[in-house]
Amino acid sequence: MRYWLMKSEPADCSIDDLAARPDQSVPWYGVRNYQARNFMRDTMRPGDLAFFYHSSCAHPGIAGIARIASLAYPDATQFDPASPYHDPKSTPESPRWFNVDVRFERKLSLIPLARLKSVPELSGMRVLQPGNRLSITPVTPEEWAFITGRLAGQ
Structure with a gap:
């Protein structure tokens, strides 16, 4: 089992949009960064879990959990x-570009980017590193456990 953080602009596809789809899944299309593509093509497997992250919006942050399908x-x-x-x-x-299908697991109360940045236990999280612009990043098991166990219920 691997863990991921996958960014989506809510104007394109939000966690609510994913939940409302008839099969609650969507192809994660449009990724045009080779490293993010390689994560999908070479490393992601069905069953992996991902934080569904709203980006490029007024309130960026983790909005839910999806499963690689x-x-x-x-x-x-x-x-x-x-x-x-x-x-x-x-x-x-x-083909140069690949996608995976992601399936809705559950919605979370938004965990804002500012909250993620304020937690010392997450200081090494890849999405929080200066200059990181990747739309898909790996999440360590420890980061996943901390966020789902300590932040997701707040």
Whole structure:
């Protein structure tokens, strides 16, 4: 079991949007960073858990928990010329970009970014490091246990 933090802009897909989908799952499309892509393609496995993080919004923070529901597969948006995620250098025979499906587990009371930053036990958390812009980051088992055990109930 691995743990992740996956950022989504709530205007695109919020934790409530995920919960309201008929099958409560969504492809995590549009990732155009090689390191984040590699996490999905090479490391994520069905059953892994992820913090669903609202980013680029008025109140960023952890909004819920999702479960990885599929192995990585080619992101269809890379082949669609009408998509903002289109990549003309990518082909179906040699795709560059991948996504996984994530499934809703539960909503949390928002754990704001400022709260995460204020906790010494989370000072090493990758998402909190200066300059980190990755949309997907690993979370250690200790960080996961601290957040779910001590912060998620507040």
